[in-house]
Amino acid sequence: xxxxxxxxxxxxxxxxxxxxxxxxxxxxxxxxxxxxxxxxxxxxxxxxxxxxxxxxxxxxxxxxxxxxxxxxxxxxxxxxxxxxxxxxxxxxxxxxxxxxxxxxxxxxxxxxxxxxxxxxxxxxxxxxxxxxxxxxxxxxxxxxxxxxxxxxxxxxxxxxxxxxxxxxxxxxxxxxxxxxxxxxxxxxxxxxxxxxxxxxxxxxxxxxxxxxxxxxxxxxxxxxxxxxxxxxxxxxxxxxxxxxxxxxxxxxxxxxxxxxxxxxxxxxxxxxxxxxxxxxxxxxxxxxxxxxxxxxxxxxxxxxxxxxxxx
Amino acid sequence: xxxxxxxxxxxxxxxxxxxxxxxxxxxxxxxxxxxxxxxxxxxxxxxxxxxxxxxxxxxxxxxxxxxxxxxxxxxxxxxxxxxxxxxxxxxxxxxxxxxxxxxxxxxxxxxxxxxxxxxxxxxxxxxxxxxxxxxxxxxxxxxxxxxxxxxxxxxxxxxxxx
Numbered sequence: 259x260x261x262x263x264x265x266x267x268x269x270x271x272x273x274x275x276x277x278x279x280x281x282x283x284x285x286x287x288x289x290x291x292x293x294x295x296x297x298x299x300x301x302x303x304x305x306x307x308x309x310x311x312x313x314x315x316x317x318x319x320x321x322x323x324x325x326x327x328x329x330x331x332x333x334x335x336x337x338x339x340x341x342x343x344x345x346x347x348x349x350x351x352x353x354x355x356x357x358x359x360x361x362x363x364x365x366x367x368x369x370x371x372x373x374x375x376x377x378x379x380x381x382x383x384x385x386x387x388x389x390x391x392x393x394x395x396x397x398x399x400x401x402x403x404x405x406x407x408x409x410x411x412x413x414x415x416x417x418x419x420x421x422x423x424x425x426x427x428x429x430x431x432x433x434x435x436x437x438x439x440x441x442x443x444x445x446x447x448x449x450x451x452x453x454x455x456x457x458x459x460x461x462x463x464x465x466x467x468x469x470x471x472x473x474x475x476x477x478x479x480x481x482x483x484x485x486x487x488x489x490x491x492x493x494x495x496x497x498x499x500x501x502x503x504x505x506x507x508x509x510x511x512x513x514x515x516x517x518x519x520x521x522x523x524x525x526x527x528x529x530x531x532x533x534x535x536x537x538x539x540x541x542x543x544x545x546x547x548x549x550x551x552x553x554x555x556x557x558x559x560x561x562x563x564x565x566x567x568x569x
Numbered sequence: 570x571x572x573x574x575x576x577x578x579x580x581x582x583x584x585x586x587x588x589x590x591x592x593x594x595x596x597x598x599x600x601x602x603x604x605x606x607x608x609x610x611x612x613x614x615x616x617x618x619x620x621x622x623x624x625x626x627x628x629x630x631x632x633x634x635x636x637x638x639x640x641x642x643x644x645x646x647x648x649x650x651x652x653x654x655x656x657x658x659x660x661x662x663x664x665x666x667x668x669x670x671x672x673x674x675x676x677x678x679x680x681x682x683x684x685x686x687x688x689x690x691x692x693x694x695x696x697x698x699x700x701x702x703x704x705x706x707x708x709x710x711x712x713x714x715x716x717x718x719x720x721x722x723x724x725x726x727x728x729x730x731x
Contacts (some may be wrong), residue, residue: 274708280694282591283590284571284590284592285571285590285591285633311631311632311633311636312613312628312631314630314632315593316612316613316634319611319612320612324585328590328633329679330633330635332636355625378613378695378699379616379698379699380626380676380695380696380699381616381619381626381627381628382613382628382631382699384625384626384627385627385632386632405602445667465698465699466614466698466699481710507664524588563671
């Protein structure tokens with residue numbers, strides 16, 4: 259009787275491979291959504307969907323997640339699409355770089371177009387998917403914040419049927435998402451924002467790290483008066499959140515320096531921060547206010563620019 | 570351990586192999602095929618393990634070997650067109666010291682050169698921002714890529730003049 263030789267396949271032994279390797283999982287590559295859903299309902303929370311893997315494989319690698327089964331949906335051809343009729347629809351297997359390139363030639367959502375180049379680097383965007391980032395929602399990721407700001411609609415499917423959920427209901431407190439283990443995020447709908455002023459601001463410690471703090475803004479103004487404003491704060495240790503009370507003070511007002519300062523103070527009061535390593539909560543709160551105000555200012559300027567150009 | 574048979578085109582040659590499903594592509598390339606793709610952080614932060622998959626640069630440490638099935642994978646060894654120019658430029662600009670990060674940088678540079686553009690310094694820095702070099706510094710590397718890409722772009726011009 260012998261013991262099975264431990265597999266160090268996940269990491270070369272000389273780089274500190276561990277006996278109790280976290281990467282002990284089985285693997286399935288379904289070719290249709292129905293097949294994937296069957297596997298998911300069979301394995302439940304023990305299975306995870308693998309699309310780009312730039313978040314999931316990292317979590318497995320670090321031992322944070324220990325799934326028993328990976329369901330690779332890259333073989334499901336019907337999930338890799340970008341479609342634009344009345345809204346911009348992005349499928350589950352669409353890579354972030356593909357959408358970025360698409361938006362360069364078809365400006366459909368300027369906030370998304372500004373945010374995508376900020377994500378990690380080209381190589382990670384070449385593999386990472388838009389929906390993967392939305393569903394995994396790692397702390398500090400830009401895309402969940404963009405979905406919240408744009409009121410994106412997420413289409414989720416399980417064996418019993420389809421449902422559509424707005425990002426504001428999908429992202430719950432403490433960075434959790436309203437999705438069961440047997441469900442797949444099949445695609446996401448972004449509204450066009452051609453007429454709105456948009457801006458994203460963020461601060462990060464290294465080029466490749468998640469932003470310590472960031473703010474995304476969509477503002478609609480008419481005759482110099484701010485009609486509607488949606489503002490999201492996100493970052494490491496800051497669950498992506500819409501700031502709704504603070505922005506209500508800005509609606510119906512003409513943007514001035516005083517108003518911007520007031521907005522910053524109100525954001526600092528309203529934002530809910532956790533502490534993350536190297537980012538004290540007080541600092542995060544202060545920076546959230548400043549970035550929110552800066553993004554608002556820039557979005558207003560961009561909105562005015564759009565109106566003058568269209569006249 | 571579950572294994573799967575995969576077939577892929579690696580550096581221009583078709584090859585098939587049975588791999589454990591939890592093996593990373595980086596590990597397969599280095600330990601299975603003995604290629605010089607380096608593995609350092611294993612978390613996508615350092616860029617040493619970058620390879621071209623279907624012509625697009627990606628981190629092979631954040632990909633399963635089974636996912637390479639049916640794909641075209643190119644490591645630094647397979648860059649037959651770009652490698653001589655890049656090697657010369659890296660050597661002339663002192664862009665290599667220990668050489669551990671070089672496979673990643675060269676793959677990223679080759680992908681940039683294949684776009685056929687004359688990249689600016691900002692574009693080169695954007696391309697290599699996910700790659701870490703801990704000894705030679707980045708100025709030499711940026712200069713080397715610029716030199717190699719400019720030579721590259723010079724070739725069609727010369728052909729047009731003839």
